[in-house]
Every structure is written in structure tokens, then in C-alpha cells.
Amino acid sequence: MNWPSSGLTSVSIKIPSSLRAGEYLLRVEHIALHSASSVGGSQHYISCAQLKVTGGGSGNPSPLLAFPGAYSPQDPGILINIYYPVPTSYTPPGGNVWQG
DSSP states (O other): OTTTTTTTTTOOOOOTTBSSSSSEEEEEEEEEEEETTTTTTOEEEEEEEEEEEESSSSBBSSSSSOSSSSSSSSSTSSSSOOOOOOOOOOOSSSSOOOOO
């Protein structure tokens, strides 16, 4: 299985031009799954950035997520055995990424 972040040293994102002007919190999370085969075993590494969007469009991101509560320790992307049987796919926890 190929992991999307494997070998990356940076990540680029595109802010949709339809995003309304305002203050936003961008959350980036890397979840270590080497011990995730038991509840509480996943390790979460979080970074956040405060963004001020100016001159935006009229789009409304949805659905919105709230932390804590966006996902639970039993969600498939949090509670997973990556060793055996080796997974062939991975579903990240949380909601869908808003595309604008």
C-alpha cells in the first residue's frame, strides 16, 4: 500500500477561490499508525495556522468539523492494524475535504 505522505518533506494546498472572506483555522494532522491496532494507540501530530482570507467568493464550506469530536478512537482511520493483514486501502478519519 502506498501512503500519500510517504517521502514528502512539504505539502502544498490550494485555497478555493470561492471561499468567503474571513478568518479560518487550517489544521494539518499526521497520524502515526504503528501502534494503532488497539484503542488509544494511534499518535496524532497536529499543526494549525490562522488564515485571513480577503477578497473571497461566496462559497460555504460544509460540513464543518469541530475538535474535539470530529472522530472517535474506534474510527477505521484511527483504529487499524497496518501489519497483518496488510491493508490495501486507508480511509482517513474526519469529513470530506471541501473543494469549493
